[in-house]
Amino acid sequence: MLGCIVDAHYGIPTRCPCGGRIVDEVSLGKNFPSDFDTHPGRKYFTCANFEDDGLHFRQPWVFAIQDEVKAYLSALMKWLQRSLSSRMS
Ligand SMILES: [Zn+2]
Numbered sequence: 001m002l003g004c005i006v007d008a009h010y011g012i013p014t015r016c017p018c019g020g021r022i023v024d025e026v027s028l029g030k031n032f033p034s035d036f037d038t039h040p041g042r043k044y045f046t047c048a049n050f051e052d053d054g055l056h057f058r059q060p061w062v063f064a065i066q067d068e069v070k071a072y073l074s075a076l077m078k079w080l081q082r083s084l085s086s087r088m089s
Helices: 004-008 061-088
Strands: 022-027 042-047 059-060
Touching: 042 061, 059 061
Parallel strands: none
Antiparallel strands: 022 042, 042 059
16 A cells, blocks of 8 residues: 555646645644755645655655656647658658
């Protein structure tokens, strides 16, 4: 179960594996042992039922957005390649 949850951390989460809704959270300090930075104002996508047991989502905002941008850029590059190759033929 834990492996599935770790693998599911990609992009902006829409629902936690526990069924909990995702809420936007701003961490003003180090609240959980998994916090790797104490810089105030760090944003997370967090399960509404979050417990620090590894079974709920608490995705750092910056990593989720980075995944989304990479996916959009990849889709854009594929579309451009298809578009250019169809114009060449
Ligand atoms: Zn959850």
